[in-house]
Amino acid sequence: xTTTVISRRRPVLKVGKIIGLVVLLLAAVVALGxxxxxxxxxxxxxxxxxxxxxxxxxxxxxxxxxxxxxQQIPIGQFFVNSVIVTVLIVxxxxxxxxxxxxxxAMVSFPGRNAIFGIFLATMMxxxxxxxxxxxxxxxxxxxxxxxxxxxxxALGSAFGTFLMRQxxxxxxxxxxxxxxxxxASHFGVFFQVYARMxxxxxxxxxxxxxxxxxxxxxxxxxxxxxxxxxTLPLGLVxxxxxxxxxxxxxxxxxxxxxxxxxxxxxxVAQRYFIEGVTAGSFR
Amino acid sequence: xxARPARTTDAGSTRTRRITHRPxxxxxxxxxxxxxxxxxxxxxxxxxxxxFAPILASLGLSFFSWDVISSPKFVAAANYERFxxxxxxxxxFSVTIAMAxxxxxxxxxxxxxxxxxxxxxxxxxxKTLFRTVFYLPLLASTAxxxxxxGYLFDRTFGAxxxxxxxxxxxxxxxxxxPFGAQVTIVLIVVWQQVGFTFVLFVAALTSVPSDVxxxxxxxxxxxxxxxxxxxxxxxxxxxxFAAVIAMINALQLFDQPYIMTKGGxxxxxxxxxxxxxxxxxxNLQFGxxxxxxxxxxxxxxxxxxxxxxxxxxxxxxx
Numbered sequence: 001x002t003t004t005v006i007s008r009r010r011p012v013l014k015v016g017k018i019i020g021l022v023v024l025l026l027a028a029v030v031a032l033g034x035x036x037x038x039x040x041x042x043x044x045x046x047x048x049x050x051x052x053x054x055x056x057x058x059x060x061x062x063x064x065x066x067x068x069x070x071q072q073i074p075i076g077q078f079f080v081n082s083v084i085v086t087v088l089i090v091x092x093x094x095x096x097x098x099x100x101x102x103x104x105a106m107v108s109f110p111g112r113n114a115i116f117g118i119f120l121a122t123m124m125x126x127x128x129x130x131x132x133x134x135x136x137x138x139x140x141x142x143x144x145x146x147x148x149x150x151x152x153x154a155l156g157s158a159f160g161t162f163l164m165r166q167x168x169x170x171x172x173x174x175x176x177x178x179x180x181x182x183x184a185s186h187f188g189v190f191f192q193v194y195a196r197m198x199x200x201x202x203x204x205x206x207x208x209x210x211x212x213x214x215x216x217x218x219x220x221x222x223x224x225x226x227x228x229x230x231t232l233p234l235g236l237v238x239x240x241x242x243x244x245x246x247x248x249x250x251x252x253x254x255x256x257x258x259x260x261x262x263x264x265x266x267x268v269a270q271r272y273f274i275e276g277v278t279a280g281s282f283r
Numbered sequence: 284x285x286a287r288p289a290r291t292t293d294a295g296s297t298r299t300r301r302i303t304h305r306p307x308x309x310x311x312x313x314x315x316x317x318x319x320x321x322x323x324x325x326x327x328x329x330x331x332x333x334x335f336a337p338i339l340a341s342l343g344l345s346f347f348s349w350d351v352i353s354s355p356k357f358v359a360a361a362n363y364e365r366f367x368x369x370x371x372x373x374x375x376f377s378v379t380i381a382m383a384x385x386x387x388x389x390x391x392x393x394x395x396x397x398x399x400x401x402x403x404x405x406x407x408x409x410k411t412l413f414r415t416v417f418y419l420p421l422l423a424s425t426a427x428x429x430x431x432x433g434y435l436f437d438r439t440f441g442a443x444x445x446x447x448x449x450x451x452x453x454x455x456x457x458x459x460x461p462f463g464a465q466v467t468i469v470l471i472v473v474w475q476q477v478g479f480t481f482v483l484f485v486a487a488l489t490s491v492p493s494d495v496x497x498x499x500x501x502x503x504x505x506x507x508x509x510x511x512x513x514x515x516x517x518x519x520x521x522x523x524f525a526a527v528i529a530m531i532n533a534l535q536l537f538d539q540p541y542i543m544t545k546g547g548x549x550x551x552x553x554x555x556x557x558x559x560x561x562x563x564x565x566n567l568q569f570g571x572x573x574x575x576x577x578x579x580x581x582x583x584x585x586x587x588x589x590x591x592x593x594x595x596x597x598x599x600x601x
Binding site (some may be wrong): 003014016017020024027028030031032034035037038041050052053054094095096097099100102103104107108109110112115118119121122124125126127128130131132133134136137152153154155156157158161186187190211214215216217218221222232233234236237248249252255258259262263266268270273274276278 | 312314315316317320321322323325327328329330331332333334335336337338340341344393396399400401404405413414415416417418419421422423424425426427428429430431432433434435440442445446450453470474477478479482483486507523534536537538541542556559560563564572574576577578579580583584587
């Protein structure tokens, strides 16, 4: 009886496995194709960039587009602007969210639950719903067309606070109580005991914020006017508009330059990118 | 996990109640409360000023007519009345909902198929390799994706129509026909975002307990049976979560249609957020734009509420 079951199922399993692998490989080609095309086309000369078939392997790599993109638009400036905005937001949220997440998880103070309720209530709100009042605040503060208009409103985060709170809540309270008995201050307990243990959650939050704000398009589009203040995504879209379809290889060189930091960071901190995806699923 | 929050809050409040009659203890509690206020302060100020207050301000502003230059005029519900009789804006909402549904269904389907296939691979190398590959599109900004996909889907010069031409399918009007543009943008969003649902589902599938799977194997369940009757029910909370997150994101679709088609051809890909952007930042009707934004918020809250109901009725919790 068992032999017939096995002999009937094995070939099916094998065929299933092969089909599965073929599907995965096809999906991998679809996922990588457009990225690879962008890379190899950025290495073609502007004249032949739109020639078909596409050149999938750079036989005669032409790096002139990478020089051209720096001459045709201030992409160096865009890059610096993006770095400034992203670094300030990542650093700012690391501080504010770690502090507040810890307080919500570990400290008792009056109004804690009510304030946490306010934080939770703002988490589902789309950016579009708050953009007009934030735009008015930015104008009132005289920060229009200023990189700080992107930074300051993003320095606090309900989601970041929530993420850090969840992490601190899993930590044993006994450690802090022991340190208190040994004479440590409240801040000492936080800084010397718990904040160190929170390094993985802090890294996840930092990576999430980096990915989000490095790629951000909507707020820069609304808050920034002069080209010298543009961040990379906004600048690249402008570059595409300026050049038309003439030298797409130059535009693609810009696209590749903008992706380099993300790829480098992904190589060294892949784990935290993956954790960032699952961090939202609070079960 | 569920026992923890209860314990921490209880510990705090019972301690407070038990010892407040002693002055020294009261000082201790006051000091802890002060510490809590200080720790919360920064985040509270930023979240209140730049998120919570703006929600209320948007709601208030939606009852006014305001062009930024002159002072706002109270118009009661006129903006909402206008919304529900504004053909183009209503159409932008129905387009958005239709595109969002397509995005969510495709994103869940492909994410699930790929996750199940990767989960069956036996080597860690294979798993890591495919996970990296499917995550890579998420490393590009939506602006970058819109730019290179615009070239690839170009009707005359694009590589996609070139290869389709070799197969005899010439001249597909990807971005130049209304329906084509909607389909193309859906495909592009799915292409980029599928890695998100994929990673979620792989994590969920990995956490399916192996004793359950062994029991199923002993009872004679084949791979398909195990998938449908055991794995899928066990990861259904994650599927629901992924569906809601994908839906909320898709309802806010802006970058790709704004960059690739400017909402066109015609108004075919004018999404709700583009309609709101046009009303607010191009026509300077901040009151009306706020009303559109509030309707969008209600729509998103409804989706979240639906998740609540669905998670009680449909989802299987172990």
